[in-house]
Amino acid sequence: MENRNEMEIDLLGLLLHLKSKIWIILLAAVVFALGGFVIAKATNSPVYTATARLYVYQKNVAPDGTAEVLDNSSLSIATQLLRDCAVIITGENVTGEVVGDLNLNMDAKALSKAVTVSYRENTRILDLSYTDTDPQRAADVLNAVCDEAAQQITKIMNVDAINPVFKASVPAANNSVDANKSAITAAIIGAVLAAVVIVVIFLMDDTIRNEDDVDNYLGVSTLAAIPVSAELKVVRPSRKSGKKKIGKR
Amino acid sequence: MDTITVTPFVPKEPRISESLKTLRTNLMFSGPSVRVIGFTSFAPGEGKTTISLQTAISFAQLGKRVLLVDADLRKSVLAGQLRLKTKVEGLSHYLSGLANVSELIQETDIPGLYIMFAGVRVPNSTELLGSENFARLIPALKDVFDYVVVDTAPIGQIIDCALMAPHLDGVVMVIDASHNSYKLERRVKNQIEKSGGKVLGAVLNQVDTSHDRGYYGKYYGGYNYYVDNE
Numbered sequence: 106m107e108n109r110n111e112m113e114i115d116l117l118g119l120l121l122h123l124k125s126k127i128w129i130i131l132l133a134a135v136v137f138a139l140g141g142f143v144i145a146k147a148t149n150s151p152v153y154t155a156t157a158r159l160y161v162y163q164k165n166v167a168p169d170g171t172a173e174v175l176d177n178s179s180l181s182i183a184t185q186l187l188r189d190c191a192v193i194i195t196g197e198n199v200t201g202e203v204v205g206d207l208n209l210n211m212d213a214k215a216l217s218k219a220v221t222v223s224y225r226e227n228t229r230i231l232d233l234s235y236t237d238t239d240p241q242r243a244a245d246v247l248n249a250v251c252d253e254a255a256q257q258i259t260k261i262m263n264v265d266a267i268n269p270v271f272k273a274s275v276p277a278a279n280n281s282v283d284a285n286k287s288a289i290t291a292a293i294i295g296a297v298l299a300a301v302v303i304v305v306i307f308l309m310d311d312t313i314r315n316e317d318d319v320d321n322y323l324g325v326s327t328l329a330a331i332p333v334s335a336e337l338k339v340v341r342p343s344r345k346s347g348k349k350k351i352g353k354r
Numbered sequence: 355m356d357t358i359t360v361t362p363f364v365p366k367e368p369r370i371s372e373s374l375k376t377l378r379t380n381l382m383f384s385g386p387s388v389r390v391i392g393f394t395s396f397a398p399g400e401g402k403t404t405i406s407l408q409t410a411i412s413f414a415q416l417g418k419r420v421l422l423v424d425a426d427l428r429k430s431v432l433a434g435q436l437r438l439k440t441k442v443e444g445l446s447h448y449l450s451g452l453a454n455v456s457e458l459i460q461e462t463d464i465p466g467l468y469i470m471f472a473g474v475r476v477p478n479s480t481e482l483l484g485s486e487n488f489a490r491l492i493p494a495l496k497d498v499f500d501y502v503v504v505d506t507a508p509i510g511q512i513i514d515c516a517l518m519a520p521h522l523d524g525v526v527m528v529i530d531a532s533h534n535s536y537k538l539e540r541r542v543k544n545q546i547e548k549s550g551g552k553v554l555g556a557v558l559n560q561v562d563t564s565h566d567r568g569y570y571g572k573y574y575g576g577y578n579y580y581v582d583n584e
Contacts, residue, residue, distance in 0.1 A: 313539055314532045319556045322536035323543055328526060328555040329377035332563050336365040337404055 112308075113321075119307055126303050133299035134292040141291025142284050151278035153240035155247040158270035159231040159255070161190055163263075183229050189262060190231060191222040194254040203249045220250055230270065240275045247273035358436060358462040358469055364411055377405075377557060378412040384524060384554050390492055390502040391554065392425075392518060392525040394546070396510035396538045400530035401559035403431050406505040414467035418500040421459065422469045425518060426507040427479035430472035444473025448491070449482035455491065468499070479507070484517040492521045509542050519551025527556040 123130075163186060193199060200220065201213035209216065223232045233251065237243035255267045313319060316327040331337065365371055381391060393406040403426070410422035424432040427446050442460065447453040460469045476482060495502050504522060506515035519525055525546050529539055539556075546553050 310532070311535045311537070312532045313529050313534065313536050313556075313558070315558065315561070318536060319529070319558065323527075323539055323556060325527070325543065325553050326380070326555040328380040328557050329373050330531075330558040330561045330563075331373045331377075331401070331405065332369050333560050334365065334367055334370050336367050336370055337401070337408075 114308065119304065122307050123300065123303060129303065130296050130299045134296040137295025137298075138288040138292035142288040145282045145284040145287035149282045149284070150238070151281040152236050152238055153243045153276045154234055154236040154279055155240075155243035155273035155276050156232065156234045157247050157251050157273040159190075159233065159251060160266075160268050160270050161186060161229045161231060161258075161264055162266040162268070163229075164265050184224075184226055186262070186264070187224040187229065187231060190254070190258055190264075190267075191224065193258055193261065194222050194231070194233065194250065195220050199250060199253045199257055202253045203246065206253075207246060207249055209246065216246070216250075220247070233273075235273075236279075240278070244273040244275045358438070358460050360407075360411065360436065360462045360464050360467060360469075363407070363436065364464075365408070374408050374412050377409060378416070381409070381526070381554065388523040388554065389496060389500065390504065390521075390523045392504040392506050392515060392522045392551075393528055394506045394509045394515040394525055394542065395528040395530070396508060396534050396542050397530075398429065398508050398511070400508070400528050400533070401557075402426075402508070402528045403435060403505050405528055405557055405559065406503050407432065407435070410467055410469075410501070410503040411464060413501045413503070414464050417466060419466050419498070420468065420501045420503060421495055421499045422467070423495075423502060423504045424470065424472040425483065425504050425514065427472050427476050427482065427514070428507055428512060430475065432469075432505060433471055438471075442471045442473070444471035446473035446476045446479070446482060448473075449485060449487045450476070451487070455494070479512070479514050480517060483514045488518065489521055509545055510538060513545075516545050516549035516551065519546050519549045522551065524552045524554035526554050529556050529558050531558045531561045533560075 161183075163183075195217045197213040197217055200216040203209070204211065204213050204216055211219075220233060220235050223234075224230060233247060235243055235247040235250070237246065251269060251272065258264055258267050313322060316330060319325060319327045365374070381388065391409070393402045393409070395402045403424075407422060410420045413420040422432075423445060424430050425445060426432075427449075433442065443453055444458055448455050448458055455470075458470050458473070460471070462469060482488065492502070504518065506518060509515040515525065527539065527542055527546075543553050
């Protein structure tokens with residue numbers, strides 16, 4: 106007789122049952138795959154970051170007019186120079202011009218915040234970057250900023266040259282979501298979920314299904330097992346089933 | 355009284371008739387003294403009436419004199435299943451003292467098979483079936499018939515079967531496969547035994563054998579060979 110604390114799991118029966126319900130699992134996988142694909146495409150909002158690099162050249166001229174001296178102090182002056190350039194590049198004089206020239210949908214302040222400038226100590230290199238939702242616009246805006254900044258810096262700071270090491274080119278997307286991969290992941294999740302549900306329902310089935318159940322649970326002999334048949338399907342009284350049917354009918 | 359037409363309801367499908375023969379054989383193996391057999395189930399619609407009818411037919415086909423008694427006095431479906439055109443008097447009339455037993459036993463078109471219907475539906479079936487009249491009835495029927503098959507109300511809902519059980523030689527539990535929790539069926543068995551009845555065994559009805567192929571695969575195909583050659 107069945108012990109309350111243990112449960113006999115009919116593994117072969119379980120696997121066969123899973124096999125018989127394979128279409129549910131496949132259906133779930135397909136539905137989830139479609140869902141995953143659609144959701145991935147819908148929530149996909151890639152951004153594009155354009156980058157540019159500028160070289161700032163200022164001849165180091167001694168007060169007496171002799172040519173450039175490269176020493177520690179001149180390097181530190183270079184760093185200071187870069188800091189000043191950074192301020193001007195992100196200053197509203199520059200960004201204001203760019204906003205106006207390109208007719209951008211943001212104000213100078215916003216653009217100032219959006220452009221980042223970085224430099225490495227003891228070099229004369231500036232790295233600029235700007236992120237936008239449109240790749241072409243990202244490149245165009247950054248290049249405009251570079252040009253405008255170059256003009257203003259040369260004018261204000263009396264640098265000799267500020268040349269691009271590379272200009273901004275149209276960038277690729279930063280973080281786009283691969284819809285196909287999402288679909289596959291979703292399909293696997295769907296299939297596993299369906300399988301788990303099927304297994305749980307199977308294990309929870311405590312109905313009398315076959316002779317073994319009659320023997321195990323009831324301890325009486327099975328006199329006969331009458332198969333499902335159209336011939337014996339006679340008109341029955343209407344079933345008032347308040348109990349939910351688990352298992353095959 | 356007209357003969358009741360039963361022959362159209364005898365199944366022809368070999369698998370079904372074989373399983374019914376198995377049932378008949380196993381019942382006979384319960385012993386020569388087991389001649390009054392009741393059929394019950396937990397819930398309505400599990401196949402008690404159908405199977406008790408088929409069991410009675412099966413015994414008659416062996417040449418026995420069989421009486422099928424429809425003792426589901428509250429919600430009898432036998433008359434409906436056999437497509438009776440008119441209402442017939444039956445067990446409830448006898449138990450209420452309104453008729454004699456001999457008037458209520460109907461011949462059928464199967465030799466040896468007789469039927470006593472439930473009669474008019476009564477609300478106080480429990481009292482009637484627990485009465486002296488019923489207790490006296492069974493031994494009297496045993497004198498006349500080789501087998502008495504008694505179709506009862508579902509014991510999960512109505513206690514009638516438990517009252518009849520001590521007067522019967524045994525009770526068969528009809529179980530609609532994969533339908534009821536084993537806990538409910540256990541209650542059926544316990545109730546019958548508690549009332550002084552004897553459970554002869556269980557009949558699984560509506561068994562879906564399709565998934566057994568996985569277990570018995572190669573064994574199953576050979577079965578048809580024997581059946582076709584009969």
